[in-house]
Amino acid sequence: xxxxxxxxxxxxxxxxxxxxxxxxxxxxxxxxxxxxxxxxxxxxxxxxxxxxxxxxxxxxxxxxxxxxxxxxxxxxxxxxxxxxxxxxxxxxxxxxxxxxxxxxxxxxxxxxxxxxxxxxxxxxxxxxxxxxxxxxxxxxxxxxxxxxxxxxxxxxxxxxxxxxxxxxxxxxxxxxxxxxxxxxxxxxxxxxxxxxxxxxxxxxxxxxxxxxxxxxxxxxxxxxxxxxxxxxxxxxxxxxxxxxxxxxxxxxxxxxxxxxxxxxxxxxxxxxxxxxxxxxxxxxxxxxxxxxxxxxxxxxxxxxxxxxxxxxxxxxxxxxxxxxxxxxxxxxxxxxxxxxxxxxxxxxxxxxxxxxxxxxxxxxxxxxxxxxxxxxxxxxxxxxxxxxxxxxxxxxxxxxxxxxxxxxxxxxxxxxxxxxxxxxxxxxxxxxxxxxxxxxxxxxxxxxxxxxxxxxxxxxxxxxxxx
Amino acid sequence: xxxxxxxxxxxxxxxxxxxxxxxxxxxxxxxxxxxxxxxxxxxxxxxxxxxxxxxxxxxxxxxxxxxxxxxxxxxxxxxxxxxxxxxxxxxxxxxxxxxxxxxxxxxxxxxxxxxxxxxxxxxxxxxxxxxxxxxxxxxxxxxxxxxxxxxxxxxxxxxxxxxxxxxxxxxxxxxxxxxxxxxxxxxxxxxxxxxxxxxxxxxxxxxxxxxxxxxxxxxxxxxxxxxxxxxxxxxxxxxxxxxxxxxxxxxxxxxxxxxxxxxxxxxxxxxxxxxxxxxxxxxxxxxxxxxxxxxxxxxxxxxxxxxxxxxxxxxxxxxxxxxxxxxxxxxxxxxxxxxxxxxxxxxxxxxxxxxxxxxxxxxxxxxxxxxxxxxxxxxxxxxxxxxxxxxxxxxxxxxxxxxxxxxxxxxxxxxxxxxxxxxxxxxxxxxxxxxxxxxxxxxxxxxxxxxxxxxxxxxxxxxxxxx
Numbered sequence: 001x002x003x004x005x006x007x008x009x010x011x012x013x014x015x016x017x018x019x020x021x022x023x024x025x026x027x028x029x030x031x032x033x034x035x036x037x038x039x040x041x042x043x044x045x046x047x048x049x050x051x052x053x054x055x056x057x058x059x060x061x062x063x064x065x066x067x068x069x070x071x072x073x074x075x076x077x078x079x080x081x082x083x084x085x086x087x088x089x090x091x092x093x094x095x096x097x098x099x100x101x102x103x104x105x106x107x108x109x110x111x112x113x114x115x116x117x118x119x120x121x122x123x124x125x126x127x128x129x130x131x132x133x134x135x136x137x138x139x140x141x142x143x144x145x146x147x148x149x150x151x152x153x154x155x156x157x158x159x160x161x162x163x164x165x166x167x168x169x170x171x172x173x174x175x176x177x178x179x180x181x182x183x184x185x186x187x188x189x190x191x192x193x194x195x196x197x198x199x200x201x202x203x204x205x206x207x208x209x210x211x212x213x214x215x216x217x218x219x220x221x222x223x224x225x226x227x228x229x230x231x232x233x234x235x236x237x238x239x240x241x242x243x244x245x246x247x248x249x250x251x252x253x254x255x256x257x258x259x260x261x262x263x264x265x266x267x268x269x270x271x272x273x274x275x276x277x278x279x280x281x282x283x284x285x286x287x288x289x290x291x292x293x294x295x296x297x298x299x300x301x302x303x304x305x306x307x308x309x310x311x312x313x314x315x316x317x318x319x320x321x322x323x324x325x326x327x328x329x330x331x332x333x334x335x336x337x338x339x340x341x342x343x344x345x346x347x348x349x350x351x352x353x354x355x356x357x358x359x360x361x362x363x364x365x366x367x368x369x370x371x372x373x374x375x376x377x378x379x380x381x382x383x384x385x386x387x388x389x390x391x392x393x394x395x396x397x398x399x400x401x402x403x404x405x406x407x408x409x410x411x412x413x414x415x416x417x418x419x420x421x422x423x424x425x426x427x428x429x430x431x432x433x434x435x436x437x438x439x440x441x442x443x444x445x446x447x448x449x450x451x452x453x454x455x456x457x458x459x460x461x462x463x464x465x466x467x
Numbered sequence: 468x469x470x471x472x473x474x475x476x477x478x479x480x481x482x483x484x485x486x487x488x489x490x491x492x493x494x495x496x497x498x499x500x501x502x503x504x505x506x507x508x509x510x511x512x513x514x515x516x517x518x519x520x521x522x523x524x525x526x527x528x529x530x531x532x533x534x535x536x537x538x539x540x541x542x543x544x545x546x547x548x549x550x551x552x553x554x555x556x557x558x559x560x561x562x563x564x565x566x567x568x569x570x571x572x573x574x575x576x577x578x579x580x581x582x583x584x585x586x587x588x589x590x591x592x593x594x595x596x597x598x599x600x601x602x603x604x605x606x607x608x609x610x611x612x613x614x615x616x617x618x619x620x621x622x623x624x625x626x627x628x629x630x631x632x633x634x635x636x637x638x639x640x641x642x643x644x645x646x647x648x649x650x651x652x653x654x655x656x657x658x659x660x661x662x663x664x665x666x667x668x669x670x671x672x673x674x675x676x677x678x679x680x681x682x683x684x685x686x687x688x689x690x691x692x693x694x695x696x697x698x699x700x701x702x703x704x705x706x707x708x709x710x711x712x713x714x715x716x717x718x719x720x721x722x723x724x725x726x727x728x729x730x731x732x733x734x735x736x737x738x739x740x741x742x743x744x745x746x747x748x749x750x751x752x753x754x755x756x757x758x759x760x761x762x763x764x765x766x767x768x769x770x771x772x773x774x775x776x777x778x779x780x781x782x783x784x785x786x787x788x789x790x791x792x793x794x795x796x797x798x799x800x801x802x803x804x805x806x807x808x809x810x811x812x813x814x815x816x817x818x819x820x821x822x823x824x825x826x827x828x829x830x831x832x833x834x835x836x837x838x839x840x841x842x843x844x845x846x847x848x849x850x851x852x853x854x855x856x857x858x859x860x861x862x863x864x865x866x867x868x869x870x871x872x873x874x875x876x877x878x879x880x881x882x883x884x885x886x887x888x889x890x891x892x893x894x895x896x897x898x899x900x901x902x903x904x905x906x907x908x909x910x911x912x913x914x915x916x917x918x919x920x921x922x923x924x925x926x927x928x929x930x931x932x933x934x
Contacts, residue, residue, distance in 0.1 A: 035631045164502045166856055166911070201907060363830070363886045365857060389633055390832060390886075392859040419830045419857075419886065421907045440668060440888045444633070 021381040022455070030385055030451045032314055037447035042309060044439040046074065046302040047361075051292040051434035058119075058289045059329040060092030060260040067285050068263045071301065071326050075267035078309055082270075085263040088339040090329040092260045093120055095289055096253035099226060101195075103239060104130070104247045113236065114229040115195065116207040116290060117254040118179060119332045120214075121225040128251030129154070129193050129224065135240050139177070139185050151190030154248050156240075157182045158197045158233050161424070168420040169359070172199055172427075176210070183225040184215040193224045193250055197233040199424060205229045206429040209288050211332045224252055264336045265326040269308060271457075273319040278344075279457055280323050280354040281307045281449060284330035284402055291432030295423065299442055300357035301326050303416070306446035307453055318457045320352065327402040330358070334401060341405035353456040355414045355449055356400030360426070361437050362418035364445040366393025367452065371412040374462040379412075382455050391448050393417050410461065416449055488848040489922070497852055497918045499781055504914035509776060511906040513541065513769040514828075518759040518901035525586075525756045526796040527559030527727040534752050535730045538768065538793050542734035545776055549737075552730040555806040557796040559727045560587055562756055563720035566693060568662075570706060571597070571714045580703065581696040582662065583674040583757060584721040585646060586799045587681075588692040595718030596621070596660050596691065602707050606644070606652050618657030621715050623707075624649045625664045625700050628891070635887040636826070639666055639894075643677070650692040651682040660691040660717055664700040666891060672696045673896040676755050678799045691719055731803045732793040736775060738924075740786040745811075746923055747790050747821040748774045748916060751797030751869055758899030762890065766828035766909055768793050770883070773913035774920055785924045787819065794869040797825070801868060808872035820923040822881045822916055823867030827893070828904045829885035831912040833860025834919065838879040841929040846879075849922050858915050860884055877928065883916055 037043070054070060057063040068085065075083045099117055102110040117123075134150060136142045137159040142150065157178035161171040179196045186194045198208035207227045214222045228236065239246055265285060271277060283300020287293025304324045311318060328336035344351065355367075366386070369376060376396060383394050399413035407413055418441070426432040504510070521537060524530040535552065542550045566584055569577040584590075601617060603609045604626040609617065624645035628638040646663045653661045665675035674694045681689045695703065706713055732752060738744060750767020754760025771791045778785060795803035811818065822834075833853070836843060843863060850861050866880035874880055885908070893899040 034633070039630045163506050163907075166501070168907075363888050390860065393857065421830050421911070422905050425905065438889050438892065440630075440635075444888070 021378065022385055026385060026455065029316065029454055033310055033450045033454065034389055034444070034447040036310055036314060037306065037443045037450070038440065041306060041443045041446065043302040043306040043442050043446045046305060047294060047298050047437060047442065048434060050298045050302065051294045055292045056289040057285065057287050057293060058093070059090040059286045059332060060262060064262060064286055064328065068265055071265040071285060075265065075305065075324070078267070078312055080267045080269055080308060083267045086266055086340060086343065087261060087263055088328055088336050089259045090262045090335045091333045092257040093332060094255050094257065096123070096255060099252040101226070101248065101250045103236060104249060105239070105243065113232045114205050114207050115226045115250065116209050117252040118196070118212040118225040118227055119209055119288065120212050120256065121183070121252070121254055122222045123253040123255060124193065124224045124251050126253070128249055130247050130249040131192050132245060133236070133240060133248045135237055142185055142189065147189045150186065153191055154193045154195060154250070155182070155186035155191045156195045156236060158237055160197060161199065161201050163201060168201060168424050171201065172424060175199055179210050179227065180212050181215065183212055183223055184217060187217055187221050187223045191223060195226050195228050195248065195250065198227045198230050200230060200427065202425045203230045203234065205231050206431055208428040209290055210428045224250060226250055226252060262328045264328050264340055266323060267308060268321055268323040269311060269318055271319050271321040272317050275321050276350055277320040277460070278323055278349050278351045279318070279320050279453055280325055280351055280403065280406070281453060282325035282327055282402055283357050284328070284336070285326040286329050286331055288331055288428045290428065290430040291426070292434055293432060294434045294437050295360040295426050295432050296428065297330065297358045299361035299437065299445070303357045303442065303446040303449055307450040310450045316454060320457050322453065322457065330402055337402040337405050344406065351406045351411055352461045353412045354399070354403035354406045355416070355453060356403045357416040357445065357449060358400050358402065359416060359420065360418050360423040361442040361445060362422055363441045364391060364416060364418050364448045366391050366417050367414045368398040368417055369394070369396050369412060369414045370399050370407055371396065375412050378459065378462050386448070386451065389444065389448065412461065414452065416445060418445060488845065489852055493852060493922065496783065496921055500777055500917045500921065501856055501911070501914040503777055503781060504773065504910045504917070505907065508773060508910045508913065510769040510773040510909050510913045513772060514761060514765050514904060514909065515901060517765045517769065518761045522759045523756040524752065524754050524760060525560070526557040526729060526753045526799060531729060531753055531795065535732055538732040538752060542732065542772065542791070545734070545779055547734045547736055547775060550734045553733055553807060553810065554728060554730055555795055555802050556726045557729045557802045558800045559724040560799060561722050561724065563590070563722060566719040568693070568715065568717045570703060571716060572706070572710065580699045581672050581674050582693045582717065583676050584719040585663070585679040585692040585694055586676055586755065587679050587723065588650070588719070588721055589689045590720040590722060591660065591691045591718050593720070595716055597714050597716040598659050599712060600703070600707060600715045602704055609652055609656065614656045617653065620658055621660045621662060621717070622649070622653035622658045623662045623703060625704055627664060628666065628668050630668060635668060635891050638668065639891060642666055646677050646694065647679050648682070650679055650690055651684060654684055654688050654690045658690060662693050662695050662715065662717065665694045665697050667697060667894065669892045670697045670701065672698050673898055675895040676757055677895045691717060693717055693719060729795045731795050731807055733790060734775060735788055735790040736778060736785055738786050738788040739784050742788050743817055744787040744927070745790055745816050745818045746785070746787050746920055747792055747818055747870065747873070748920060749792040749794055749869055750824050751795070751803070752793040753796050753798055755798055755895045757895065757897040758893070759901060760899060761901045761904050762827040762893050762899050763895065764797065764825045766904065766912070767824035770824045770909065770913040770916055774917040777917045783921060787924050789920065789924065797869055804869040804872050811873065818873045818878055819928045820879045821870035821873045822883070822919060823870045824883040824912065824916060825867050825869065826883060826887065827885050827890040828909040828912060829889055830908045831858060831883060831885050831915045833858050833884050834881045835865040835884055836861070836863050836879060836881045837866050837874055838863065842879050845926065845929050853915070853918065856911065856915065879928065881919065883912060885912060
């Protein structure tokens with residue numbers, strides 16, 4: 001059955017030859033890559049270990065160091081030309097004891113609320129904070145209310161993600177300022193704390209953490225920031241409509257400690273023809289602490305490792321130098337990405353292509369690219385090669401946070417785009433766990449990345465013609 | 468954000484006008500359909516009730532009747548022009564007590580195995596069956612072994628689904644003969660029972676049931692047939708390689724009872740211009756009994772109901788008669804589909820288009836079609852309309868079991884094609900449950916069906932030109 005199917009696949013693609021700039025051998029290589037990832041892949045076993053034996057790995061934590069050691073060990077087993085650790089100082093924020101919150105309708109009448117501290121938040125006083133609540137859905141609304149209405153209150157940001165948008169990352173982008181900048185804006189008007197509706201389209205009981213910033217606020221001005229589950233956000237909102245004098249109690253004892261030493265983990269296969277041209281694949285090794293970081297971004301790490309493993313076991317010798325980078329501290333600082341880009345510029349490394357996977361282990365649909373029109377045309381000429389694998393999405397419009405700093409005027413960046421419908425059900429919550437990973441979706445993602453890397457290695461960049 | 472996004476969507480599609488045969492108003496209608504399904508849909512709430520309040524609904528069971536009553540009640544609430552029940556006699560097979568199986572390496576040394584009876588199987592004797600095991604991977608291999616090696620033994624069919632194939636339904640198609648015809652072939656050679664590797668690509672602990680047939684075997688010749696979890700299939704296979712004298716014990720007390728009366732549930736909106744041209748959407752209301760039938764096929768039922776609901780609340784008045792049919796007994800007899808097709812032929816109903824959803828509630832990718840080339844060309848001319856919703860798969864090659872009997876030389880049949888990677892993790896097992904449904908994936912599926920139905924209603928069939 002499979003053999004017949006592949007012949008049909010080949011036939012269809014061969015018929016399309018006139019449109020695409022690829023060869024029959026490319027069809028065969030992609031077939032080998034997908035087949036091997038699905039029948040002899042190692043990404044799922046790697047992720048099982050990273051998620052279940054190590055677990056959540058917040059920057060600066062013991063688990064983050066265990067993940068660094070593990071990744072170095074596993075890459076060394078692949079027989080690469082070089083494996084090394086790149087030192088980088090990272091922030092160390094600790095959650096402390098589990099957070100606790102409730103709504104008080106009358107003295108002694110309380111209802112517990114599911115909350116978690118946002119990453120980077122300060123603690124409440126040891127006895128917690130209790131205050132009235134002002135619900136807002138935008139910074140404009142907050143400003144309009146002004147200091148009079150906000151001072152001494154807890155600001156409750158409750159603008160939900162837009163359900164009508166197909167790409168959930170776009171809905172996320174339309175809301176996440178509440179989480180990232182909400183404390184800054186509220187503190188400036190004298191609020192004592194903020195509670196933010198969790199960034200998810202699911203209506204459930206899980207608070208979702210994530211990074212936040214106090215901007216230029218002094219240490220004294222900083223107020224505690226937390227996320228609340230969407231069910232409890234809806235409930236709190238309903239209760240406020242009935243009685244806006246109810247009080248919210250919040251207690252959290254998270255803390256920002258001094259920066260600590262950590263590492264990006266780097267492995268590479270030296271290019272046979274153009275060793276000074278680099279092709280990078282990567283994800284980030286750190287994760288939030290509530291789940292085990294399987295989707296965000298254990299998946300991207302093991303898929304990137306699998307790209308190099310597939311080249312090794314299929315004996316594809318890259319012309320360019322192929323490098324996997326597992327970045328540290330994407331979640332709350334991007335220090336690993338910045339350090340890598342800094343060192344790479346210092347050493348005049350020419351990254352012609354960098355591909356990131358950081359959008360979950362779900363069934364892959366294609367890629368987002370940052371590329372000029374000539375290079376994007378070349379990429380589109382490869383599109384038919386991917387059709388048998390249901391990879392159809394090739395669009396300009398982005399890449400990823402960790403590879404972003406590598407952009408220059410000539411190179412190409414890309415981000416794997418998995419199906420996004422389920423992603424924010426898990427993102428930054430206790431539901432980002434290994435049991436929600438589908439082995440095949442993870443493996444098809446790794447094969448899709450390896451296939452694009454193979455094509456970029458074979459055909460290289462299209463150089464801009466002279467004006 | 469959403470508004471800007473939609474303008475871009477519209478713009479992109481308008482630019483593509485030259486290729487597709489659709490109008491600007493079609494772009495707007497599809498946008499309304501998707502938005503309404505995602506923001507004001509009812510499919511998820513319906514499925515919650517069907518799955519969690521009714522549950523698994525095997526043909527002829529009390530739950531199947533409760534599902535019929537519920538569906539009739541819910542369709543009546545939609546204000547359709549007609550809701551009715553179509554009587555059909557269905558088989559009634561009952562599982563009885565939970566099955567029990569173990570491997571015995573030495574007398575008294577046993578290891579329990581996860582099994583379940585296949586639908587339609589006979590029971591073992593009350594005290595169970597214990598026999599040596601012969602593992603085979605094909606009927607050819609079974610025939611080659613012959614009666615000498617098979618008589619008195621339990622035949623263990625262990626050909627796994629092909630992991631290298633992208634479309635998991637194709638892998639399923641390459642294996643399911645073991646489950647459906649395995650008992651027939653083994654019994655003819657004197658086997659006392661069969662155990663079939665579960666039809667899933669996951670390696671886990673769940674047995675997956677499904678229909679089987681004894682072909683022309685007499686009642687006396689029929690042998691018990693069961694499925695075993697993939698983990699235990701692998702374990703049993705390993706144990707057999709070490710010692711082929713180990714014995715397998717199987718006990719099940721399932722039973723085929725007399726046929727009982729059940730119903731297809733039918734609702735319709737009368738066409739305003741061509742009431743005698745029918746457009747059908749449907750799924751099957753019955754399910755297996757191990758899970759709650761959320762994916763197979765509660766999802767298809769509520770999505771089909773949602774198509775008519777979307778037409779009603781968006782006030783789209785169909786030109787043709789739009790009919791939802793919730794078929795009874797797809798799983799083990801297809802009696803509902805046969806009855807519906809028989810009555811429809813008898814009443815000379817002209818079904819120009821019939822669309823089935825029976826491949827799970829996962830993120831929709833497109834459709835399979837049965838259509839002549841002129842109609843398929845028309846369908847392809849609509850493809851760009853679906854691009855903003857990431858619906859990209861439009862291929863000839865099938866439709867669905869329940870609409871299949873409606874095919875004639877001029878009409879078009881189709882089946883919704885959701886992403887298939889996760890489907891067989893759940894299919895016919897205790898893991899086909901509501902908690903594995905993503906609300907948005909279900910809703911986007913319903914909107915995708917409603918959009919295609921809208922286009923078929925508006926443009927109708929392309930009539931074959933005279934030769």
